[in-house]
Amino acid sequence: DADVTQTPRNRITKTGKRIMxxxxxxxxxxxxYWYRQDPGLGLRLIYYSFDVKDINxxxxxxxYSVSRQAQAKFSLSLESAxxxxxxxxxxxxxxxxxxxxxxxxxxxxxxx
Amino acid sequence: xxxxxxxxxxLSMQEGKNYTIYCNYSxxxxxxYWYRQDPGKSLESLxxxxxxxxxxxxxxxxxSLDTKARLSTLHITAAVHDLSATYFCAVGLNSGYxxxxxxxxxxxxxx
Numbered sequence: 001d002a003d004v005t006q007t008p009r010n011r012i013t014k015t016g017k018r019i020m021x022x023x024x025x026x027x028x029x030x031x032x033y034w035y036r037q038d039p040g041l042g043l044r045l046i047y048y049s050f051d052v053k054d055i056n057x058x059x060x061x062x063x064y065s066v067s068r069q070a071q072a073k074f075s076l077s078l079e080s081a082x083x084x085x086x087x088x089x090x091x092x093x094x095x096x097x098x099x100x101x102x103x104x105x106x107x108x109x110x111x112x
Numbered sequence: 113x114x115x116x117x118x119x120x121x122x123l124s125m126q127e128g129k130n131y132t133i134y135c136n137y138s139x140x141x142x143x144x145y146w147y148r149q150d151p152g153k154s155l156e157s158l159x160x161x162x163x164x165x166x167x168x169x170x171x172x173x174x175x176s177l178d179t180k181a182r183l184s185t186l187h188i189t190a191a192v193h194d195l196s197a198t199y200f201c202a203v204g205l206n207s208g209y210x211x212x213x214x215x216x217x218x219x220x221x222x223x
Contacts, residue, residue: 033210033211035213040121040215041215042116042200042213042214042215042216043155043200043202043211043213044213045210045211045212048210056210058210059212090154090155092155098143098160098162098204099160100145100147100157100160101145101157101211102157103154103155104154105153105154106154
């Protein structure tokens with residue numbers, strides 16, 4: 001089983017719909033992250049959380065919200081999806097001490 | 113604002129050749145990461161560089177960090193086709209462990 005699991009893996013939806021992307025992890029890490037990847041732009045940080053009570057905005061948080069339901073679960077919501085939110089979304093976790101982040105397999109989201 | 117610049121963004125090289133990918137960043141940081149991404153796949157951690165002068169090697173890849181110059185390099189020795197992928201460098205912000213990524217270098221190794 002994957003250490004960082006993202007659901008769904010693929011989603012196609014319409015403009016204006018509310019969407020939730022879910023991430024769960026079995027690594028026991030406190031730190032969790034949401035990124036989006038667009039062709040030619042690398043990964044950009046949307047939100048990050050260092051524990052259940054600590055949530056921080058990243059570089060591109062507008063239009064997104066998150067919920068840290070438990071140490072192992074971190075959800076990303078698009079309240080009213082728009083086409084330019086079409087992207088590949090990654091969840092990641094990390095332990096403290098500067099060790100590398102571990103990424104899920106990604107959710108490919110298309111908004112029509 | 114921390115900016116991370118990689119070059120080149122695209123690289124086509126022949127098998128057996130050597131090449132270097134460069135990663136420059138704009139703000140002081142003491143941690144730099146290299147990741148590999150295969151098409152349609154997730155990101156895989158290659159190297160973590162946590163101090164000035166750090167050098168790490170794995171197979172045909174070697175990464176180094178010069179914090180004074182704010183520069184990291186990823187050197188490829190005697191490239192093989194299996195190294196074809198996109199390589200990202202990422203820099204950690206001093207205030208925590210959130211990462212700023214470069215745009216990635218898409219590497220194609222041809223016979």
